[in-house]
Amino acid sequence: MDSPPPPLPSPDPATADPMLWRQHIPALVAAADGIKQASDAWNAVSDSFCDHYSWPIDEKGYADGKVKRDAEAWKYVEVFLAHGPEVLAGVRAAASGADYVEGPVSEDLRRLRGIDTTLERAGQIRHEWDQVMELMDYSLPGSRDIYASQAQEIRNSEGWYYADELAFQGPALARAAGYLANRAGPDRPSQTERAQVAHARSTASNRGTSLASPPAPPASSPTPPRRSR
Numbered sequence: 001m002d003s004p005p006p007p008l009p010s011p012d013p014a015t016a017d018p019m020l021w022r023q024h025i026p027a028l029v030a031a032a033d034g035i036k037q038a039s040d041a042w043n044a045v046s047d048s049f050c051d052h053y054s055w056p057i058d059e060k061g062y063a064d065g066k067v068k069r070d071a072e073a074w075k076y077v078e079v080f081l082a083h084g085p086e087v088l089a090g091v092r093a094a095a096s097g098a099d100y101v102e103g104p105v106s107e108d109l110r111r112l113r114g115i116d117t118t119l120e121r122a123g124q125i126r127h128e129w130d131q132v133m134e135l136m137d138y139s140l141p142g143s144r145d146i147y148a149s150q151a152q153e154i155r156n157s158e159g160w161y162y163a164d165e166l167a168f169q170g171p172a173l174a175r176a177a178g179y180l181a182n183r184a185g186p187d188r189p190s191q192t193e194r195a196q197v198a199h200a201r202s203t204a205s206n207r208g209t210s211l212a213s214p215p216a217p218p219a220s221s222p223t224p225p226r227r228s229r
Contacts, residue, residue: 038073071153076163077162080119080166107172109172122166129155133151
């Protein structure tokens with residue numbers, strides 16, 4: 001029985017600080033664009049391999065085109081697996097309930113409801129690929145390259161579905177992350193800093209201490225009544 005795939009990494013609570021996860025947003029933007037470009041490039045030529053009923057008439061050219069598309073797209077799936085979980089955790093920590101109902105990124109946030117499954121299934125494909133490579137290294141020493149190409153094509157083909165999903169969900173994640181990170185602003189204290197302040201206040205309260213009130217200003221002399229002319 002195959003061992004279960006490792007779960008997607010659980011980001012540290014500090015990832016709620018937008019300054020920590022906003023640095024990954026450009027990579028996600030580029031990855032989503034890369035998947036779209038791979039898909040558009042294939043769609044632009046795929047009909048040329050088919051008849052007017054959409055049946056392939058050049059089966060080799062059609063198959064080779066899909067292999068190229070899938071391989072290109074998988075590179076960007078790897079980018080989402082590397083950066084997506086951390087950004088997603090940050091977005092969900094920063095978004096309020098009202099952000100899901102209305103606002104500039106409400107629709108984008110709703111699009112993210114299935115992205116956990118997309119990333120998890122893509123991660124499982126990568127895990128199975130790693131297992132295949134380990135098995136080849138053990139059972140086919142010196143012959144790995146002969147079979148690795150075929151195994152890679154299978155991985156990329158299975159991953160295309162999730163690449164296509166990320167082409168839709170990925171831009172939504174990047175837009176929501178960019179908006180929420182910018183809304184927080186660089187001068188806004190991070191979640192960690194807010195927690196430290198709250199802890200300090202709680203400790204002071206438990207000890208029965210209170211902040212000293214500033215001294216009252218000295219009473220001013222009463223102003224003499226003015227005489228009307």
